[in-house]
Amino acid sequence: MSDRFASPVLQPVKLGGLQLKNRIVMAPMTRSRADDAGVQPDYVADYYAQRASTGLIVTEATNISAQARGYTRTPGIWTEAQIAAWKRVTEAVHRQDGKIFLQLWHTGRMSHPDMHDGSLPVAPSAIKPHGQIRVHEGMKDFVTPRALETDEIPLIVEDYRRAAENAKVAGFDGVEVHSANNYLLEQFVRDSTNLRTDRYGGSLENRLRFPLEVVKAVIDVWGADRVGIRISPVTTTPGETPLDSNTMATFGAYVAALSDLGLLYIHEIEGVTQLSREEVNGVNFAELRQRFSGAYIANNQYTLDLAEQTLAAGDADLFSIGRPFIANPDLIYRLASGAPLAEAPKAYWYGGDATGYSDWPAMG
């Protein structure tokens, strides 16, 4: 076993005004343990607290409203019961001296009528995603969503504002706006999923209008130094083709506008989420990073070696790791000591109970 406790990646660091234990972030991961009312069970507090040795935890994506829901058993932050359940989580993480941000989510077209009493999911435009979604009765084909009316869009901005306020009541240290993986915000940003002709579509400036209104509303509640955002310029989900006719121009402008707002960090999925780290469609991660004045959290298939190389090259500030956290609550210790990593069978990723979730042992 190697001794890498002195690794620069594992040393304490400041993120804005927050003191973190190290440069590793637990990436947001949907684990689908909430009940049908979007309330987290008690053992969710154990799960997050067990992982509090990481510098920062970003929670699983959390629905800002009933309309935001896409997948079965995902948590929410719009009811009193949901807030109370999250409060148990933040208190448990803080008892371990950890830091935790809530990821704010609206799935948009990545949803299904089964999640909305038979009504259609909403989206910038009526364009059906490829593939299937996990709803109460298992996997079902996506449907063509309903295009939002112009006057509905400011109401969603207000839903984000309320969700951000509720996150504060629940005791989080900050929030991350989920603008990745082709959920609602990214559906507005991309020119293949936004064919609107009102002020929220058409030109790049118009396509960025709604996401930036959301970010500003969340900043009103938290201050820019407690708000991050997640983006995934290269990701093609839910298809195989690029979602954008000029990805770098789109995301270059987006990142520059986010930088002007003084946001705490951008959290970039480098490549196709979980699958590859390739810089395709003209995307250049380093260049995007240079357009942003705050911190840069890099994600996708990071190991300690790759994080060390990237940090030494000055190409990222923090590194988020997802899948290895599922079966290794003490991942930080295992990375430092070179101890072997446990592997979680995929059957435990989504759904079920505490088994394969909050019962993974730490090393002795």
Ligand SMILES: Cc1cc2nc3c(=O)[nH]c(=O)nc-3n(C[C@H](O)[C@H](O)[C@H](O)COP(=O)(O)O)c2cc1C
């Ligand atoms: C089970 C699972 C659930 C995920 N849920 C989310 C989520 O809720 N929000 C999000 O932004 N990304 C989500 N992701 C993507 C991860 O945050 C991360 O980008 C991806 O796993 C690549 O990082 P890794 O190679 O370190 O696992 C999920 C990934 C997995 C495996």
